[in-house]
Amino acid sequence: MEPVVSFRGAVCLLGRFPALAGVTLDVGAGEIVLLQGPNGAGKTTVLRACAGLVPVVDGQATVLGVDLRTDRRAVRHRVGLLGHASGLYEDLTVADNVRFWGRAGRARPGDVDAAMARLGLDGRLADVAVARLSAGQRRRASLAVMVARRPALWLLDEPHAALDQEGRDLVDGLMADAVAAGATVLFASHELDRATAVAHRTVTIAGGTASVPGVGAPAVAAALPPAPERVR
Amino acid sequence: MNRTLLHDAGLVLAKDLRLEWRSRVIVSQVVPFAVLVLVLFAFALDPDRRILTQATPGLFWLAVLFSTLLALQRAFGVEAADGVGDALRLSGLDPAGIFLGKAAGIAVHLLALQAVLLVGVTVFYGSTPAGPVLLVATCLAATAGLAAVGSLYGVLSAGMRVRDTLLPLLMLPVVAPVLIAATEAFAAAYDRASGEGWRWFGLLAVFALLYLAIGIFAFEPLLEES
Numbered sequence: 001m002e003p004v005v006s007f008r009g010a011v012c013l014l015g016r017f018p019a020l021a022g023v024t025l026d027v028g029a030g031e032i033v034l035l036q037g038p039n040g041a042g043k044t045t046v047l048r049a050c051a052g053l054v055p056v057v058d059g060q061a062t063v064l065g066v067d068l069r070t071d072r073r074a075v076r077h078r079v080g081l082l083g084h085a086s087g088l089y090e091d092l093t094v095a096d097n098v099r100f101w102g103r104a105g106r107a108r109p110g111d112v113d114a115a116m117a118r119l120g121l122d123g124r125l126a127d128v129a130v131a132r133l134s135a136g137q138r139r140r141a142s143l144a145v146m147v148a149r150r151p152a153l154w155l156l157d158e159p160h161a162a163l164d165q166e167g168r169d170l171v172d173g174l175m176a177d178a179v180a181a182g183a184t185v186l187f188a189s190h191e192l193d194r195a196t197a198v199a200h201r202t203v204t205i206a207g208g209t210a211s212v213p214g215v216g217a218p219a220v221a222a223a224l225p226p227a228p229e230r231v232r
Numbered sequence: 233m234n235r236t237l238l239h240d241a242g243l244v245l246a247k248d249l250r251l252e253w254r255s256r257v258i259v260s261q262v263v264p265f266a267v268l269v270l271v272l273f274a275f276a277l278d279p280d281r282r283i284l285t286q287a288t289p290g291l292f293w294l295a296v297l298f299s300t301l302l303a304l305q306r307a308f309g310v311e312a313a314d315g316v317g318d319a320l321r322l323s324g325l326d327p328a329g330i331f332l333g334k335a336a337g338i339a340v341h342l343l344a345l346q347a348v349l350l351v352g353v354t355v356f357y358g359s360t361p362a363g364p365v366l367l368v369a370t371c372l373a374a375t376a377g378l379a380a381v382g383s384l385y386g387v388l389s390a391g392m393r394v395r396d397t398l399l400p401l402l403m404l405p406v407v408a409p410v411l412i413a414a415t416e417a418f419a420a421a422y423d424r425a426s427g428e429g430w431r432w433f434g435l436l437a438v439f440a441l442l443y444l445a446i447g448i449f450a451f452e453p454l455l456e457e458s
Contacts, residue, residue: 053318073456077324085315089247091255100247104240104323129254145319 002065004029004153004184005050009059012049019045021208022059027186030179034199035188042208043188044083047155050186051081064152077105080151082159086138087145090131094121094141097130098148105149115148119170135162140170147174154178156187160194172198237332240325244333248307249340257306258341266299266345267352274356281358288359289418293374293411295349296342300378300407301400303341307334308386308395317391317458331383331451335444339379346371363421366429370421373433374414376440380447381406387451391458409439 005027012020020042027033035043048054050063052072061068066075088097095116102112116122119140130138139162146154154175160168175185175198189195196202252258273291277284284291311317311334320330350367353359361367385403389395413432420429 051318051322053321073321076322079322081318081322083315083318085318087315087319089251089310089316090313091251091310092247093254096247096250096254100243101319101323103243104325106324 003027003062004031004064005186006062007046007049007056007059008061010049010056010061011058012045012054013057014045014054019054019208020049020056023205023209025203027184029184030182032175032179032185032187032198032200034195034202035186035205036190036192036195036202037205041205043205044157045208046205047081047083047157047186047188050075050153050155051079052076053081078151079153079155080146080149081155081157082142082146083157084161086130086142088130088138088141091129093127093129094133094137094144095126097141098144101145102148105151107148107150111150112148115144118147118174119144136164136167139163140167143171143174150181150183152183154183154185154187156185158189159187160189160191168194237326237329240329241332241336244325244330245336245340248334248337251310252337252341258303258345262299262302262306262341263345263348265302266295266349269295269298270349270352270356284357285359288353288357288422289415291357292349292353292418293414296346296374296378296414297404297407297411299345300338300342300382301403303338303345304382304386304399304403305396307338307341307382308390311387312390312395312458317455321455327452327455328448330455331387331447332444334386335376335379335383335447338382339375342375342378343371346375359422361418361421362423363429366417366433367421369433370414370417370429370436373436373440374410374417377410377436377443378407380440380443381410384443384447384450384454387454387458389458410436413439 003026005025007023007025009022009024010020011018011022023042023046025046035046037043045054049056049061049068052063052068052075055072056068063075064078068075092100098116098121099112102115113122116126121140121144125137130141133141159171163171172194175187178185187195270291274284277287311320381403385399385406389398389402392398413435417429417432417436420432
């Protein structure tokens with residue numbers, strides 16, 4: 001079966017700086033894969049490249065069968081990205097936001113309501129403006145949008161950040177449910193104890209590079225020379 | 233236009249109207265600003281009310297233009313905040329639908345603003361239109377043009393740190409024809425010279441259609457770069 005994510009020597013530039021300097025990575029369907037590595041290693045860039053938000057300028061990169069080198073926009077509506085920002089309109093209520101983004105992603109009305117209930121947002125919080133929420137509550141609202149949209153590939157950047165114990169358990173449960181429903185999860189985290197417990201395997205990124213021999217195989221991590229020299 | 237385009241435009245329009253309903257930024261800040269501009273013009277030219285009456289069309293559209301800049305900064309500021317830009321790109325919404333929805337939302341706000349300003353020029357300047365049909369038609373066409381151009385330059389400058397100062401510099405030269413044509417059409421509507429005024433209305437309509445067409449095709453790359 002074709003991997004959901006297949007990178008071969010993928011290079012991404014942020015301005016003139018090579019944020020990814022030749023990443024090789026496979027993620028198979030139904031996997032939960034943890035990206036780990038130091039700050040600035042390129043984890044967020046891998047997730048954003050998978051979402052088609054950062055162009056891959058060299059190497060090969062395919063996500064959900066879409067070649068990111070030729071048409072990265074085609075993959076966007078099939079992935080869900082939970083980044084550091086909430087992606088929510090601050091002046092709208094939680095319910096307004098989840099409904100808008102859910103409808104934009106062609107979610108059914110039942111999915112929107114179910115997602116809000118799953119994230120504990122169907123009570124009093126539903127009618128509260130996002131600007132008045134705590135960081136953890138915003139995180140829950142962003143996750144509700146993702147659950148409502150049912151993406152084929154979940155891309156989560158520090159999904160446990162800002163959440164309390166119950167919220168962290170909930171995120172783990174959501175990842176497991178997503179995979180059970182046929183989706184694939186790729187996430188980055190510094191909370192290794194919790195993350196490795198939920199992940200099927202771990203890929204280490206260092207210096208903008210990662211190398212993995214094959215789907216399901218152990219990750220080979222390498223801290224290679226500084227990225228700019230490798231690309232030049 | 234296909235169904236997806238209209239669906240997405242309707243979704244974005246409804247969202248923008250809901251944003252205004254929740255925040256009241258246009259009602260509480262932009263409309264008072266526009267009325268204030270009218271009042272300040274009245275103070276500046278008050279010694280001779282005849283001048284105010286003669287200058288009503290130009291003063292009206294200058295007030296609309298300045299207020300449009302504030303409305304645009306609001307409309308596209310919310311699309312650049314806290315990762316909303318990325319969420320829009322990942323949403324699956326048709327970029328042309330986003331453009332039409334944003335332009336429609338801005339147009340609704342501007343038309344409401346113009347209704348208030350028309351009352352304002354009647355009260356403060358003592359001006360009453362002789363050709364209401366031309367007046368309304370001019371408002372509709374000029375608003376469509378301003379909203380279309382504003383949406384294009386709004387998204388272009390949305391992701392920039394200097395967007396608040398860049399937007400007027402980019403937009404004002406482009407909408408100069410709207411200011412001229414709308415002022416001339418309004419002058420005709422106030423002076424019972426509607427025949428001349430309809431020619432200016434035609435120019436406004438062509439301008440609006442041109443920029444709506446450009447926006448439908450150009451919005452996607454601009455959204456990508458913002």
